[in-house]
Amino acid sequence: MTDPNVRFPGFWGPNYDWLPDQDQPGVTMIALQKMLIQTDGKKILLFPAWPKHLDVEFKLNAPHNTVIEAALKNGKITKLTVKPASRRKDISINLQ
Numbered sequence: 001m002t003d004p005n006v007r008f009p010g011f012w013g014p015n016y017d018w019l020p021d022q023d024q025p026g027v028t029m030i031a032l033q034k035m036l037i038q039t040d041g042k043k044i045l046l047f048p049a050w051p052k053h054l055d056v057e058f059k060l061n062a063p064h065n066t067v068i069e070a071a072l073k074n075g076k077i078t079k080l081t082v083k084p085a086s087r088r089k090d091i092s093i094n095l096q
Helices: 023-036 085-090
Strands: 037-040 043-046 056-062 066-073 076-083 091-093
Touching: 023 037, 023 056, 037 056, 043 066, 043 085, 076 085, 076 091, 085 091
Parallel strands: 043 091
Antiparallel strands: 037 043, 056 066, 066 076
């Protein structure tokens, strides 16, 4: 969905308020991110709700100045980069 009155296609609306309506696509983006990464304190859960059969590649920020880049292809992790590297020990992979 897009709106011809806004510059970026990720902004829809308005539903009941104003342009750009960031609520609708924002909920979708947060849901997708939570399917890929969830955190609990310093612990990082990777792929906690992602369907194993769906290929994905992403780069997301996590708490404590952490950046995670990962790729899943054919049910296997083909890339996992964690910055800073010291945070790698805090990752738990939850592919199901």
